[in-house]
Each structure stands twice: as C-alpha cells, then as structure tokens.
Amino acid sequence: xxxxxxxxxxxxxxxxxxxxxxxxxxxxxxxxxxxxxxxxxxxxxxxxxxxxxxxxxxxxxxxxxxxxxxxxxxxxxxxxxxxxxxxxxxxxxxxxxxxxxxxxxxxxxxxxxxxxxxxxxxxxxxxxxxxxxxxxxxxxxx
Ligand code: HEC
Numbered sequence: 593x594x595x596x597x598x599x600x601x602x603x604x605x606x607x608x609x610x611x612x613x614x615x616x617x618x619x620x621x622x623x624x625x626x627x628x629x630x631x632x633x634x635x636x637x638x639x640x641x642x643x644x645x646x647x648x649x650x651x652x653x654x655x656x657x658x659x660x661x662x663x664x665x666x667x668x669x670x671x672x673x674x675x676x677x678x679x680x681x682x683x684x685x686x687x688x689x690x691x692x693x694x695x696x697x698x699x700x701x702x703x704x705x706x707x708x709x710x711x712x713x714x715x716x717x718x719x720x721x722x723x724x725x726x727x728x729x730x731x732x733x734x
Contacts, residue, residue, distance in 0.1 A: 614685070621645055623685045630674065631681045633733050638666065644682065651683040656698055664710065666717045666726045674730075 614623045620641045622628050635644060649657065658675065661667035670678070720726045 625681065625685050627677050627681045628685075631678050634670070634674070634678060634730050637727065637731065645686065648686055648688050649683065650688055651679050653697055654679045654682045660698065664714055664717075666721065668728050668730065670730075 614625055616622065617624050617628070620632055620636060622632055622641055622645065635641065658667065658679065662669060717726065721728060
C-alpha cells in the first residue's frame with residue numbers, strides 16, 4: 593500500500609509542478625508560452641482575451657473558429673505561417689485537456705437555421721471595412 597501512496601504523491605506533485613510552470617501575463621491573463629505575443633498582438637484587437645482563454649479546442653477546431661471570424665467577425669486573412677503559429681499556441685496551451693473542458697465542433701453552416709441578425713451584422717461589418725472603420729490587417733508592433 594505504502595509504495596502506491598508514495599508513487600501517487602510523487603506523480604501528483606509532478607503534475608502540479610507542470611501545471612504551475614507556465615507563467616501568466618498579468619495584463620491579458622494569457623499563458624506566457626512560446627509565441628504568445630504573436631497571438632496577443634492579433635487576438636485582442638477586437639475583443640477581450642477572455643473570449644478565447646475560456647475555450648478549449650483542438651487545432652482543427654481553433655482553425656475553424658478563426659475561419660468563422662474571418663467570414664463573420666471581420667478578422668483579416670492571416671499569413672498562413674502566422675495562422676499556424678497562432679493555432680499551435682492555442683491548441684497547445686488551450687487544448688481539449690480533459691473531456692469536461694472540451695468544446696464541441698461548430699455546427700456546420702448547412703445545419704444552422706437562417707439567422708437574419710447574423711446577415712445584417714455581416715453587412716454592417718463589410719460596410720465598416722469599406723469605410724475604413726475596421727482594420728483589415730494586423731497592427732504593426734514595434
Ligand atoms: C477583426 C476583429 C477580430 C479579431 C482581430 C479577432 N476576433 Fe475573435 N471574434 C470577433 C467577433 C466579431 C466575434 C464574435 C463576438 C460575439 O459573438 O460576441 C469573435 C469571437 C471570438 C471567439 C468566440 C467564438 C465562439 O464560438 O463563441 C473566439 C474563441 C475568438 N473570437 C478568438 C479569436 C482569436 C484566437 C483571435 C486571434 C487570431 C481573434 N479572435 C481575433 C472578431 C475578431
């Protein structure tokens with residue numbers, strides 16, 4: 593019984609240490625892991641980081657969230673290498689983890705009911721983009 597208990601305690605403290613190791617940026621709440629600043633620079637322009645920090649998803653689901661925002665949320669086309677870096681950071685640090693945190697895949701557009709509000713919102717975003725009120729590229733950070 594004893595070796596089992598010791599093994600359990602050793603394992604849980606390792607798991608705890610691994611959890612503790614990633615420092616968190618006090619301003620954004622983002623994990624300071626490789627490439628976090630690239631993600632910060634692109635992803636807090638329009639909304640709070642809480643929008644994505646509370647989510648858990650695989651690379652495929654993070655990618656579809658980004659594509660959804662590009663279609664409906666005014667997010668500009670990202671350089672493929674930058675998009676890959678962003679998705680990798682998100683899936684690594686905000687991946688599915690345990691099943692209770694997992695976010696289901698988005699419902700395919702073909703199965704969604706028609707939403708007049710979404711259509712109006714999209715028209716509004718497109719109009720604002722034309723008027724230059726919404727950025728069409730990432731800000732340049734020096
Ligand atoms: C050009 C503006 C813009 C930028 C930049 C942007 N988003 Fe969004 N995002 C939106 C809009 C608009 C919504 C919808 C907000 C709502 O429904 O209230 C949204 C919603 C989200 C959601 C919630 C989606 C859901 O299913 O509920 C996530 C997650 C998200 N964004 C992540 C990101 C990430 C990661 C980045 C960095 C690549 C990013 N956003 C950059 C505009 C943007």
